[in-house]
Amino acid sequence: MDLTKQIKRKIALLGSHAVGKTSLISQFVEGRFPEKYLTTIGLKVDAKKVVLDGYELDLVVWDIAGQDDPTRIPHYYLNGCHGFIYVVDLSRASTYRNMEVNLNLLQGIIPQASRLIAGNKVDLLSSQELETVKSQTPLPLDFCTSAKTGENVEALFDELGRKLIHAYETTGA
Amino acid sequence: MDTVSPTYSGEMGKDKATKLDELRKLLLAEDRPDRDEIREKVSELEELLGSREALAEHLQPHFMEHQEHLQAHFPELFGKSIASAIKSQIRDSQDEIIDALHPIIGKLIVQYVKMEIQRISQEIDRRLEDPFSFKNLRLRFKALVTGIPYEDLLMQDIQNPHVEQIFLISKDTGFPLGTYSINDVGQKDMIAGMLTGIKSFVEDAFQTESQELQTVSYDKYQILLISFQTFYFAIVVDEIPHARFQEKLREEILKFCEKHPVWTNDNITGASQEDVSKALKEHFHGFNEAN
Numbered sequence: 001m002d003l004t005k006q007i008k009r010k011i012a013l014l015g016s017h018a019v020g021k022t023s024l025i026s027q028f029v030e031g032r033f034p035e036k037y038l039t040t041i042g043l044k045v046d047a048k049k050v051v052l053d054g055y056e057l058d059l060v061v062w063d064i065a066g067q068d069d070p071t072r073i074p075h076y077y078l079n080g081c082h083g084f085i086y087v088v089d090l091s092r093a094s095t096y097r098n099m100e101v102n103l104n105l106l107q108g109i110i111p112q113a114s115r116l117i118a119g120n121k122v123d124l125l126s127s128q129e130l131e132t133v134k135s136q137t138p139l140p141l142d143f144c145t146s147a148k149t150g151e152n153v154e155a156l157f158d159e160l161g162r163k164l165i166h167a168y169e170t171t172g173a
Numbered sequence: 174m175d176t177v178s179p180t181y182s183g184e185m186g187k188d189k190a191t192k193l194d195e196l197r198k199l200l201l202a203e204d205r206p207d208r209d210e211i212r213e214k215v216s217e218l219e220e221l222l223g224s225r226e227a228l229a230e231h232l233q234p235h236f237m238e239h240q241e242h243l244q245a246h247f248p249e250l251f252g253k254s255i256a257s258a259i260k261s262q263i264r265d266s267q268d269e270i271i272d273a274l275h276p277i278i279g280k281l282i283v284q285y286v287k288m289e290i291q292r293i294s295q296e297i298d299r300r301l302e303d304p305f306s307f308k309n310l311r312l313r314f315k316a317l318v319t320g321i322p323y324e325d326l327l328m329q330d331i332q333n334p335h336v337e338q339i340f341l342i343s344k345d346t347g348f349p350l351g352t353y354s355i356n357d358v359g360q361k362d363m364i365a366g367m368l369t370g371i372k373s374f375v376e377d378a379f380q381t382e383s384q385e386l387q388t389v390s391y392d393k394y395q396i397l398l399i400s401f402q403t404f405y406f407a408i409v410v411d412e413i414p415h416a417r418f419q420e421k422l423r424e425e426i427l428k429f430c431e432k433h434p435v436w437t438n439d440n441i442t443g444a445s446q447e448d449v450s451k452a453l454k455e456h457f458h459g460f461n462e463a464n
Contacts, residue, residue, distance in 0.1 A: 008446075010346045010347065042374060043367070043370040043374075045362070045366030045367045045370065046363060047360060047366075058362060060348065060362045060363075062347075062370075074373065076370075077373070079344075079345050079346065080345035080347070080348075081346075
C-alpha cells in the first residue's frame with residue numbers, strides 16, 4: 001500500500017527581466033540550461049513531480065515575464081499561488097536593490113504564499129565578489145544558484161517544496 | 174536694330190546724307206551698349222541651345238528640384254489619378270487577373286480539397302472495415318427507421334464534431350480539477366495552467382468585466398470555454414461545432430453540475446481529481462455517439 005500523500009501546488013518565479021527565471025525552471029524541470037536567451041512573453045507553465053518527505057508533490061510552475069515593479073504583474077497570474085521564488089541576478093545590482101520593497105508588495109498581493117529568495121548567476125562571480133554582493137543585498141539570500149551549472153537549483157526547489165508541505169501540514173493551505 | 178538709310182542725288186544730296194548719318198549716329202549712340210549687350214546674350218543663348226551638354230548642365234538643378242518636389246508630394250499630386258487608373262484597369266482586365274491568380278489560389282484550394290477528401294475517404298474505409306461496429310449498426314438502424322440513405326447518414330456522421338477532451342479547471346489556481354479524454358493526454362497541469370493564463374489575459378486585456386473568452390481555435394480543433402463562478406470547462410472539439418452541438422454540450426454541462434452540486438461551489442477543490450475525472454467520464458462517455 002502506497003502511503004505517499006499527493007498534493008498539488010502552484011508556484012511562481014518572480015523578479016526582474018533576464019535574471020534567469022526561465023533558465024532555473026528549465027534546469028529544474030528538464031535538467032538543461034538553454035544556451036539561447038529568449039525573453040518570456042507573458043507566461044509559460046511547466047509541471048514537475050517531486051517526492052519529498054513522504055509527499056508526492058505536483059509542482060505547477062508559473063514562469064511569469066520579468067517585472068521590475070511587482071504591482072504590474074497581472075493579478076490573475078498570482079491567484080491561488082502557494083509559493084514563489086524571488087530571483088535576482090547577482091551580477092546586476094539593479095535587480096536586487098529594491099528587493100525589500102518588492103517583496104513587501106508581493107506579501108500584500110499573495111500573503112498566503114511561502115517564499116524564497118534566490119541569487120542567480122553565481123557562476124559569474126568570484127568568491128570575493130559574492131561576499132561583497134551578499135553584504136549589499138537588502139535581505140539575506142536563501143540560495144545562491146547557477147541555472148547554467150545547475151548549482152543549488154534542485155536544493156532551491158526542494159526547500160520551497162518543504163515550505164509548502166509545512167504550510168499544508170500546519171494550516172492546510 | 175538695323176536701320177535703312179535714305180538715298181540722295183548730287184553734292185547737296187551727299188551732304189544731306191552725311192549729316193543725316195551723323196544725326197543717326199548721335200541719336201543711336203546711347204542705344205549701342207544695350208544693343209551690344211543684347212547681341213551678346215542672344216549669342217550666348219544660341220550657344221547654349223546648340224550644345225546638348227551645356228543645356229543639360231544648365232537645366233539639371235531645376236529638374237532635380239522638380240523631381241524632389243514630385244517625390245515629396247506624389248500621393249497628393251497623383252494618388253487619385255493612379256487609384257482611378259488601377260480601378261479601371263482591374264475592372265477592364267478581370268479575366269487577365271483571374272488567369273494570373275488562378276494557378277496560385279487554385280493550387281491551395283486543390284490541396285485543401287484533396288486533404289479533406291483523403292480524410293473522409295480514410296474515415297469511410299475505417300468504418301467499412303468494421304461493418305458490425307456499434308456505430309455502424311446504429312447508423313443502419315437509423316437509416317431503416319428514418320428512411321434517410323445509410324450513405325448520407327455516414328457522411329453526416331463523419332463530418333460531425335466530436336468531443337475529444339474535457340478539462341474542468343479551477344479559475345483560481347489553474348489546476349485541472351478533473352479531466353476526461355478519449356485519447357490519453359499528457360501534461361494536463363500545463364495545459365490547464367496555460368489555458369487559464371490565456372483566458373485571464375484576454376479577459377483582462379479587453380477589460381471585459383461580464384464577458385469571458387468562449388473559444389480558442391487551432392487547426393481543425395476548437396476549445397469551447399464554459400465558465401462558472403469558481404471554475405470553468407474547457408472542451409476540445411474536433412471539427413467546428415455547429416450551434417446545435419454547442420447547445421447540447423452546454424445542456425450536458427449544466428446537467429453534470431446539477432448532478433454534482435458539491436463540486437459546483439467553492440469546495441470543488443476538496444474533491445479529488447480522480448473522483449471528478451471518473452464522474453466526467455461517466456457523464457460524457459456516450460456524448461459523441463448520441464450526437
